[in-house]
Amino acid sequence: MASTSGPSMYKSQSITKPPFFNGDNYHYWKNRIPLFINSNGYTTWDVVEDGPIIPMKRDEEGRLVPKKKVEMSE
Numbered sequence: 918m919a920s921t922s923g924p925s926m927y928k929s930q931s932i933t934k935p936p937f938f939n940g941d942n943y944h945y946w947k948n949r950i951p952l953f954i955n956s957n958g959y960t961t962w963d964v965v966e967d968g969p970i971i972p973m974k975r976d977e978e979g980r981l982v983p984k985k986k987v988e989m990s991e
Contacts, residue, residue: 936949954962972984 935953936946938946951962954965972989973981974984974988976982
C-alpha cells in the first residue's frame, strides 16, 4: 500500500488549489481530484464527464447549429 505522507502530499491540500500531482501516489491523487472539483460545485464534475452544454439554434434550413456569443441572453 502506498504511503500518503510523502512530499507529494504536502502541497495543495485546500479547496482553493487543486491537489498537486508530481508523478507519485497517482491513486491517491486520482481519488482527490473529483473531490476537489465537486467542492467547486456538483455540476462541475458533470462537465468533466459529459462535456459542456453548447447552446444551439436552428438555421434557415432547419439544421441545429451552435449559437454565437452575441446571440446568447444574459
